[in-house]
Amino acid sequence: MATFIKHVFVRIHSAVNSWEKSHSPCRRRGLHRDVEQDELQHTNTNCLSSYYSVFVARLAIMVMLAILIGLLTLLTWHFTKVYTRTSLNALAYGLRYELLQRPVLRMWSILNSTVEITTAQVKLSEYVVRKYSKPENQAQQVELYEVMKDVTWALFASHKALNSITIKYKNGFVQAFHRDPRDNSTYYIYNDLTNYTMAGPYDVNASSSHQGWNDQTIHSNISAIWYREPLDPDTGEKIGKQNAIPPDDLINIAGISQVPYGAPSWHVAVSKFTNSPLLSAAMPVRDAPEGSIVAVVGVTTSLYSVGQLMKELVEFHSGHIYLTSQEGWLLATSSTTPLLRNSSDGPKLMMAVDSQDPVIETGAKWLLKAYGGKPPPNHEVHIEKAKLGNQLYYIDSFFLNLKRLPMVGVLIIPRKYIMGKVDERAFKTLMILISASEMKLRAILISHLDARRKAEASSNYKSQFLANMSHELRTPMAAVESGKLVLEEAEFDMGRELEGLVDMFSVQCKNHNVEIVIDLSDDMPKVVQGDSARVVQIFANLISNSIKFTSSGYIILRGWCEDPHSCNENGNFSLDQKALWPAPKNKLIQQESPEKNSCKDKKVILWFEVDDTGCGIDPSKWESVFESFEQADPSTTRLHGGTGLGLCIVRTLVNKMGGEIRVVKKNGPGTLMQLYLLLGTPVDIPQENYKLKYADHNLKVVLALNGSMGRMILSKWLFKIGVPTWDACEWNELTHILQELFIPSRYAQSLTYECSKVESISKQEMEVSVFIIVVDIGLLNLSTDIWKEQLNFLDLFNKRAKFAWVLNHDTSNAIKMALHNRGHLMMVNEPLYKSKLIQIMEAAIKEKMISLRHGMLGGDTHEFLEIDNVHSDQESSNDSEKSEINTIQVEETRRTLSCSRYGAINNCFLELTEVCSERNKLGANETFPVVNYGDNSQERRIQYVEKAINGKKSLEGVRILLAEDTPILQRVATIMLEKMGAIVSVVGDGVQAVEALQNPLEDGMPTQTKMRDPPPYDLILMDCQMPKMDGYEATKTIRRAEMGTDLHIPIVALTAHAMSSDEAKCLEVGMDAYLTKPIDCKLMVSTILSLTKLQPKS
């Protein structure tokens, strides 16, 4: 440093000298100091040289100072920049890590559940096999197989993610269940039992080793006939006849070779039935502990959901994710390119370097090139600047070291996506900019992380995150225990967080047959201050505990607010319970007082309850459940199911938020957890007053929901805000309500003067009110085709009310499509709770307003009348019934008008149901077939259909157009239909089919005559594949022609597809039902009957 300064000094000195020489004239005019020096020059030129040196020294010091300051600045800038980069890199790394961690965790949970299911199946099998250990005759052996089939089905049906379960017995017999993920069709597969049992008697003791049997016998034994029978995916009932299938169409059957030393094994397999790789596990079944192997159980699970999750993740964050085995075989990717390649002997796994996705391919090649055959230890790679093509990418890979299936996850993100701004500004020197941009970038990255969380919350698959989530929730245990936990303080919407949580748990609850309900009072503040993640963690732990111990009934999460400054008695909270608690209010005021002035927010006490109908907790343990934390390692707890593990964390967190939690006494079985939290809330956020908001709209709601608790809570709330409500828990109840609400008006037409006045009032009322009918999809009979008929019935009311559907997580697209096609556009996922209902009501109000503005009302009423007329014609019930109904109608109208009190309406409804059942009895007493559409046409029609199927000529007089090109099928179908009494016309292609309908359609009939002059056919049977114009096109054309009219001719598709994956396509183009070839006569008849309007002649 010293020499450097010396050097600088010398340089400056000489520079100053030369500068002095050349610039001295002008310098004179300059500085004051120079003038002084000038004077000195004049007075004492002899001292000139000494002055020079003084001047130079001063100057040098100044320059040095300047340089020092400059250096300091540079250093500070450098370190800041380095620090900024490090912290940004850390954040970016965090984001990348989180992105990749999700799919890896998902994979992990799939592995876990597959092994669990396999173990369960083995245990069950062993139990059954040992029970029938020595079958003496064939009957007993068949019984064994029957029992095994039932047991296996139970397990298979309850795990929707499973692809297949197979059991291969020592004697070569195989039983298997298989689910085709493409259309959720389910099959039972088995081979020819007689071939094996006849050949060799079933004797478990014949040989203790398993050398006597091997896999080869199955596949090389051509004489073995394999059968596959379609099953109802829900009930497991056979829904079609078994078909023989060639052996190479089989699913993966686990064989003895997969359990070489009697040890379980697993590997990744492929199947032609799914385009995603499968995880396949195999385990032996022994006849006794340590005994010989009598069967092998195989379970396969699709890895489809992992890829799905990856796709969702990259939708929100650009980039690519893929997961491979250690050897590099692709297991799942975020791209839509295929994961399997076709070869002559079936699909095969694909290496990542062969992927059709260019980024994944180049990324994998890059990794291969960089590391060759020797990947870094643990496969952990974090490359910040990898050049793929023209872009820079981050490449990260993480290793999941599972004992039998090590996996590598790779994440490739364009660098510009995360660090774009940083790279851009790297050359800019201003420190301020850097620090400012650091904040900005930080914000961007944090918002990315947030987006990821939100993406998950909104996703359809979020339920499946549960396994991961609870795992994740347990990890911060160490932090909690060490007391180092710092709570975040940020505003969040408490209601939405909790509702999201309930959404998430609902699937799990549904599978456990438990109803989950959320009941938050209107006084809950919309926004609170606090640590949302930890709040969610509290409730996630409580709810998952409740689920664990509740096998039937319900779980309710209640929440309400207690304003510390008011002394309102809350209805939800009884006095004696409150006495158990130390007054939280005092605590609140104490806490609050010192910071009263500094803080704009006010603190509120939020009360919560998690109420379940589980096995309950012994009162002696009410305290200790929060303390017993014996299992240090969360993973062991996970294996053992865990007992109250989360409660320790929960109490710590609750206390940390200034609250308390305890178990309180409950009337009835189950556990009631009560807690309060002390959270800040912005002062002036006004509460919604729903009562005022909906007062003018004259809302009326029918709640037809399966879950009784959720329905009760919602109807209570609706009552509170003054909306009249009708409840129904099953289909028949709903039909009663609808008919009594809407159809009675038609009786008025045949009635005396006085009553038509009442009718007009009710009609008027109908016009100004917004009628909402909320229907649970579970009310429909989806296991048969009856649901279509049920929808037809609801169509009658479609113009007078708004339907809102509550769907399940597994509601198929075909059903959603069918609802959509019928104009049911409002759909929510279960569970239904207040905020979803508010959405529904607002949408309905909005729609009503729009239709009012467009003057649609008049037209609507007209159409109502039309429908009513039609019904009156068909009405054949006697007069006494009519008048009876009419009095009810009058009474009901009066009540609805005079008071919209919940209780009154409820009473009224009770009376109505009584009357209905009376009328049902009346109907049952009649000897001739009952044809009054008055009370329950749905039921009647079904009855009629059943009767008709049993009768011989059940299609008497039905006019059918058959569009089919193959002469054989033309003949067969025609004979079948004619035998049933139908009148059949045959056409050979789609064009002719359309023509056959067109004339009457284009006749330009006035609208009124439509009903009198119906189309020439009652139904079309349409082959899908035909020359000239195929069935899909023809259907589309017909539906287009029908547009704007009230006509809808039922079209039934005929296809030869073995898989029913085309069903969706059929429904999409507007067909109403679907039949596969060869035609099953009974099924065809029942389908036709369910679709044609039956107008039986009594």
Place this chain on the structure above:
Amino acid sequence: MAAVAQLQRQFIEYTTSLHNEGYLDDQFTQLQKLQDESNPDFVVEVVSLYFEDSEKLLNNLATALQQKIVDYKQVDSHVHQFKGSSSSIGAQRVATVCVHFRNFCEEKNLEGCVRCLQQLKQEYILVRSKLEALFRLEQQIVQAGGQIPMME
């Protein structure tokens, strides 16, 4: 009369064997049930239609597979049609081969397709001769003045 009974027994045995060997399935029984006084020759009629149709399809398939550039879509649609008609008369083994055939079609595996066509021809000829034999038996029963027994 004994001759009729003999023929009838033979008929039943033969039909059973056809079912057991997988040549025919329930669908054929359904066709037999559809035959009555108003359609006395229904089964023969439909099956002859099937023979006509099949021979046309087999020819079409042979031609399609001999093309320089094989139009697998067209092949597939022929096989699809063949499968539909075969399963409609209950010619189960023919239908099974069609399933294989379609898989090869999907893979665009010419060799597999050609092999399948051979198999298809064989299976078709087999089922045709079996059905013809069955019809001859039927005729003999009718000529002897007997009733064709119903298969359950």
